Amino acid sequence: MSTLxxxxxxxxxxxxxxxxxxxxxxxxxxxxxxxxxxxxATFFGTFMTFRNSVNGGPTGAELFAIPMVFTxxxxxxxSSLTSVFAIMAMQRNLASKMRFWFAVTVLxxxxxxGLEVYEFVEYVHEGHTxxxxxxxSSFYTLVGFHGAHVLFGVLWISTLLLRNxxxxxxxxxxxxxYVASLYWHFVDLVWVFIFTIVYLFGMVG
Amino acid sequence: xxxxxxxxxxxxxxxxxxxxxxxxxxxxxxxxIFYFAVGGLEALLIRIQLMYPMNDFLDGETFNQVMxxxxxxxxxxxxxxxxxxxxxxxxxxxxGARDVAFPFLNSLGFxxxxxGALLTNSSFFLGGAPQAGWTSYAPLALDYKGTxxxxxxxxxxxxxxxxxxxxxxxxxFTMRAPGMTLLRMPLFTWSTVVASALIMFAFTPxxxxxxxxxxxxxxxxxxxxxxxxxxxxLYEHIFWIFGxxxxxxLVLPAFGIISDxxxxxxxxxxxxxxxxxxxxxxxxxxGFMVWAHHMFAVGMGPTVNSVFGIATxxxxxxxxxxxxxxxxxxxxxxxxxxxxxxxxxxFIPSFVIGGITGVMLASSAADFQFHDTYFVIAHFHYVIVxxxxxxxxxxxxxxxxxxxxxxxxxxxxxxMFWLFLIGFNLTxxxxxYLGLWGMPRRVFTYLPNQGWDTANFVSSVGAFFxxxxxxxxxxxxxxxxxxxxxxVQDPWYGRTLEWSIPSxxxxxxxxxxxxxxxxxxxxxxxxxxxxxxxxAEPLAEIHMPNPSIIPMIxxxxxxxAGYGFIYSSWFGVFLGFGITGVCMFIRSIKDDxxxxxxxxxxxxxxxxxxxx
Numbered sequence: 001m002s003t004l005x006x007x008x009x010x011x012x013x014x015x016x017x018x019x020x021x022x023x024x025x026x027x028x029x030x031x032x033x034x035x036x037x038x039x040x041a042t043f044f045g046t047f048m049t050f051r052n053s054v055n056g057g058p059t060g061a062e063l064f065a066i067p068m069v070f071t072x073x074x075x076x077x078x079s080s081l082t083s084v085f086a087i088m089a090m091q092r093n094l095a096s097k098m099r100f101w102f103a104v105t106v107l108x109x110x111x112x113x114g115l116e117v118y119e120f121v122e123y124v125h126e127g128h129t130x131x132x133x134x135x136x137s138s139f140y141t142l143v144g145f146h147g148a149h150v151l152f153g154v155l156w157i158s159t160l161l162l163r164n165x166x167x168x169x170x171x172x173x174x175x176x177x178y179v180a181s182l183y184w185h186f187v188d189l190v191w192v193f194i195f196t197i198v199y200l201f202g203m204v205g
Numbered sequence: 206x207x208x209x210x211x212x213x214x215x216x217x218x219x220x221x222x223x224x225x226x227x228x229x230x231x232x233x234x235x236x237x238i239f240y241f242a243v244g245g246l247e248a249l250l251i252r253i254q255l256m257y258p259m260n261d262f263l264d265g266e267t268f269n270q271v272m273x274x275x276x277x278x279x280x281x282x283x284x285x286x287x288x289x290x291x292x293x294x295x296x297x298x299x300x301g302a303r304d305v306a307f308p309f310l311n312s313l314g315f316x317x318x319x320x321g322a323l324l325t326n327s328s329f330f331l332g333g334a335p336q337a338g339w340t341s342y343a344p345l346a347l348d349y350k351g352t353x354x355x356x357x358x359x360x361x362x363x364x365x366x367x368x369x370x371x372x373x374x375x376x377x378f379t380m381r382a383p384g385m386t387l388l389r390m391p392l393f394t395w396s397t398v399v400a401s402a403l404i405m406f407a408f409t410p411x412x413x414x415x416x417x418x419x420x421x422x423x424x425x426x427x428x429x430x431x432x433x434x435x436x437x438x439l440y441e442h443i444f445w446i447f448g449x450x451x452x453x454x455l456v457l458p459a460f461g462i463i464s465d466x467x468x469x470x471x472x473x474x475x476x477x478x479x480x481x482x483x484x485x486x487x488x489x490x491x492g493f494m495v496w497a498h499h500m501f502a503v504g505m506g507p508t509v510n511s512v513f514g515i516a517t518x519x520x521x522x523x524x525x526x527x528x529x530x531x532x533x534x535x536x537x538x539x540x541x542x543x544x545x546x547x548x549x550x551x552f553i554p555s556f557v558i559g560g561i562t563g564v565m566l567a568s569s570a571a572d573f574q575f576h577d578t579y580f581v582i583a584h585f586h587y588v589i590v591x592x593x594x595x596x597x598x599x600x601x602x603x604x605x606x607x608x609x610x611x612x613x614x615x616x617x618x619x620x621m622f623w624l625f626l627i628g629f630n631l632t633x634x635x636x637x638y639l640g641l642w643g644m645p646r647r648v649f650t651y652l653p654n655q656g657w658d659t660a661n662f663v664s665s666v667g668a669f670f671x672x673x674x675x676x677x678x679x680x681x682x683x684x685x686x687x688x689x690x691x692x693v694q695d696p697w698y699g700r701t702l703e704w705s706i707p708s709x710x711x712x713x714x715x716x717x718x719x720x721x722x723x724x725x726x727x728x729x730x731x732x733x734x735x736x737x738x739x740x741a742e743p744l745a746e747i748h749m750p751n752p753s754i755i756p757m758i759x760x761x762x763x764x765x766a767g768y769g770f771i772y773s774s775w776f777g778v779f780l781g782f783g784i785t786g787v788c789m790f791i792r793s794i795k796d797d798x799x800x801x802x803x804x805x806x807x808x809x810x811x812x813x814x815x816x817x
Binding site (some may be wrong): 020023024027028031032034035036038039042043045046049050053054055130131132133134135136137138141156159160163172 | 306307310367371372374375376378379380405406408409410412413414416417420421424425426427428430433434435436439443446790793794796798
């Protein structure tokens, strides 16, 4: 690694791309995300096919409440920002600062999940279930899949943090952090589409 | 002789834990050949049943199972892994790499495929195989327990396929030897790029479609419940958004094999290299815009049908470019008609016949006549058997010496070729007419004296010829392993990088990373009077990945979870995913820095380059 230009803090300028393994991981992960995007697109398409097939049950306009969905959206978008802070800290070789921001990201992700579970329980009480209608089935498939991705991200970043709790940042772990934050952005981006297509479109009918 | 990757003493543990791309290719190959035999046996049962009118060899339900599993097995568990075998064997060698980008993931992809295929096929012994056709349309498929095996098995193997595709793309994008620019890559590597991209964007919709089917069957979802406002045509759309690119992602690597083989047997540079690359990419691109031509009879209306019909006909343009380029490569070349060459040459007319009937099917008005008849069967078997299978055979005879260090027997090979060619045309050519005479596909028997009796008999006889050919191939492989002629480094006077290293290659492929100075880099060096490649680095320690058992256990976890879902046992689901999750956790927390192969081994290596 001697040919790379080192910064004064002891890490290459982009520690996540400093090794061949790191570069491959990044390329591979971008490819993975594009494949996942198509999977989500399939579920979006399914949802849009059935968004009005409520089978006599409550419609989106009757179910969705803007304050809660807005709160969930705000939480998730802020968590994206905190993961950016974490990566900025990582690139400056500030390990504890990075861990702090990733911990905040995990907490925000967990609270998003809490809100989502609460939301789903509410819907079930109002008669909007997985088996009540095509609308219900496609709604829970799409939003549930996203929720599962958030859960996976929370577990992933937590594992990274615990495993490397006392470890300085180096070119071996930097790609791991970086890829986890990419994943987190991806999951957030999917939520932006869910917010628009499921909730906003749903509320205007 | 240098130590090759095969020299290590055989041990089961070694094969279960291997991350070497050549060994994983070999695993894919033998698993693929096994399922090719299983699918072939199913085909034989189908043809025996249809040999005579009102035959009672199989009853209707068994026939449906065999017919469904024939299609599923051949596409997902035979053709795909066989092509993956070639990609694993050849692509790193062609680009001058020592392994793939993610060796661990490569192994995981294989084991996911392996257990997925096992799960689907276990249905024969667990209450009946899937019987709704390989397309598994809702609502028909919803009635059968076998559908669960179809869904879960494909879900698991499909995930493995997607990760392998990502792996190949990353390898090709990040690990090419110096000088190997994108537009110097051999056609097989290029077709791997496009096929992998197709897998990424086509297998994911399949994953989605399978989830819908699975949720409908297991959790009582309402997607396809028309009374509740569901829509069954949605499944057909999503399935074919996968299904059409699926056949292209199989045929493009076949094109790639044929392009490499034809250039080698003609001893000539591939004619129109750049147009070949362009055509490959274009076919992949158009492949996503034609799916609804499988659904002309659904009733989408003349406008939609015309648009998809014309888009489909467009595919003929880049395909035509390829066909002419292959012919122009051979013109003026010293064409060697060895077995690989015979298969490669007979690929061209066979594929063209399949292509022409494809254009006929694309005209939607005529398709109302062709739809669901044996004409369609004849069409896609000309493409798949005449195209993909012949290309796989060509590739086998071409690359076998490189991978196993022994030459497949040419005499047996030529017997096999002629038996296969005769059998294949006997079976499928007449089916065009059967279709035009009105015989519907997927029927388990038919009444006599409708003008179909002789044609069906002829078709069935052809199946026996093909069976004989495949048996000859198996004998050939066994004979070759037992006492085959040793292969030299460059038996075909090859053009691409894989022929510049020993047969079989050492574990690390290239003792020193070569510099690529031209298209057909190895041919170029030979023309310059060189005996070996120019190198980009001095002899030094080589960094190689560590073997690991974790991928196999991780995939085994999904296998257990699959049965958990099928038998509605949450215990099974949690146990299975628990195993997978623990494996992921271990993989995540354990540092894996790989190992170094020492230069002592490299010294022995040095002399070998001069042996050719």
